[in-house]
Structures are given as C-alpha cells and as structure tokens.
Amino acid sequence: xxxxxxxxxxxxxxxxxxxxxxxxxxxxxxxxxxxxxxxxxxxxxxxxxxxxxxxxxxxxxxxxxxxxxxxxxxxxxxxxxxxxxxxxxxxxxxxxxxxxxxxxxxxxxxxxxxxxxxxxxxxxxxxxxx
Numbered sequence: 001x002x003x004x005x006x007x008x009x010x011x012x013x014x015x016x017x018x019x020x021x022x023x024x025x026x027x028x029x030x031x032x033x034x035x036x037x038x039x040x041x042x043x044x045x046x047x048x049x050x051x052x053x054x055x056x057x058x059x060x061x062x063x064x065x066x067x068x069x070x071x072x073x074x075x076x077x078x079x080x081x082x083x084x085x086x087x088x089x090x091x092x093x094x095x096x097x098x099x100x101x102x103x104x105x106x107x108x109x110x111x112x113x114x115x116x117x118x119x120x121x122x123x124x125x126x127x128x129x130x
Contacts, residue, residue, distance in 0.1 A: 007078045030083045034076040041069035
C-alpha cells in the first residue's frame, strides 16, 4: 500500500470514529492523540525490556502489543500530517533522503552544494532526527 492510500484509509477510519463518539479533531487533538499513542508504545517497550511489569503478558503477547502500538503511532502521525496538509513524501525527501549517497538518490548533496561550512554538521545543517 502506498503512503497516500495508507493515509486515506487511516483518515477514513479516524473520521468515522470521531463522528461516532463526538470527537472534535482539532489541531490540539491530533498532536495530543499522537502523544498518547507514543506513551502507550513507550509502556510496551518498557514491559518488553523488563523495566515495567508485564501484567501477565507473555513475550509473544508483548511483541504483538509493541507492533500494534507502532501501528498506532504511525497512524496518528499520518493523521497529524494530513490534517496540517503536509506532503510527507516531500518532507522526507527534504529532511532525510538528502543524506542518501548520490548513487541511491540523484538529488544534489545539500552539504557539498550549498557553499556553507558544515564541518561536523554544525548549526547551519540539521541532521535527520533533529
């Protein structure tokens, strides 16, 4: 499934859920819902690492719960981006894919081509994940 198809499916499910339960999906709701899901992912991660009580769940159940929570985080992230009109594919190209070697991505190398001093990826350059 393509990213746009995945986003459309998640949006449809979320919209129906919100209508059914009277949820107003505001800017704040999209961000706070993502935070909620990230908290649930963190909890399962801690359980899998034996840093929190597993509450009787087996390792296999914890693995399934972890995968489920990763899916929830991804779904909410897609919803947040869609709500704000963010083209995730373009944003990924600009933020992450620019770091690919030229043999993988024919786009110009932003570090080599912008003329700025990027020794150590200083303050003029933002590395992925920052």
